[in-house]
Amino acid sequence: MKYSKEIVALAAASLLALAACSGGNGASAEKTAAAAASASTEAAAPVELNVFAAASLNKAFPEIADTVLKESDPNIKVTFNFQGSSTLVDQMKEGAPADVFASADQKNMTKATDAKLVDTPKPFASNFLTLIVPKGNPAKITGLDSSLDGKKLVVCAQGVPCGNATRQLAEKLGITLNPVSEEQKVTDVRAKVESGEADAGLVYATDAKAAGDKVEIVEIPRANEVVNSYPITVTISAKNKEAGQKFIDAVLSEKGQAVLKKYGFSEPTSSDKG
Secondary structure, three states: OHHHHHHHHHHHHHHHHHHHHHOHHHHHHHHHHHHHHHHHHHHHOOEEEEEEEEHHHOOHHHHHHHHHHHHHOOOEEEEEEEEOHHHHHHHHHOOOOOOEEEOOOHHHHHHHHHOOOEOOOEEEEEEEEEEEEEOOOOOOOOOOOHHHOOOOEEEEOOOOHHHHHHHHHHHHHOOOOOOOEEEOOHHHHHHHHHHOOOOEEEEEHHHHHHHHHHEEEEOOOOHHHOEEEEEEEEEOOOOOHHHHHHHHHHHHOHHHHHHHHHOOOEOOOHHHHO
């Protein structure tokens, strides 16, 4: 024990002497090391990006973020808010933090532009409506016709892109629809048909594809004449416009377009491309 105490005392004395010899240089070195560590931590900190996107993009966009965007910049962490486009515009007007806005139609993007919420948008995809029924088609729906009489049809609400498209399609076909409910999100329409709560629902072709074998598709004449163009842009209040633009570039890239196509989206129409 005697020798142990002597060794400890000697070591302590040596450390004190070393600190005294170092003087101000030691403090300077500590500050430099601390600054370097802080800079390294800041460089490694993820860039937060809030993307407000139409509900119909809830499968394609996360995949683009996890694959295409990650290849170009793995430091960007994307948080999505998937709602009806009109709801998203209202949220942004109320001050909700959004860096990127992707709408399911030009009408709601124009609302955002007129309110000076966003920069100049670019079209990146298009979509059209189709009629879906539960697997097996228990209500024997044959189309937007008399087979819907007394049946539970669900559509999107007016103001929501898929609701606006529903109204346009009904006008083209010269028919009057009598839905039992109107939803704020196209995914809610799909969910009611999948569960059997509704006998039929008007959704985007992409939603019909996403539902898989849970539903069946009933062809609608002239459905491809009502096409919704999807525009995307960085918001005026974006905290990191560079990261937002990187996400948009990923969506517009060849790989991003391939992901969208996989989920049933079509390319922007020639008129959209200008």
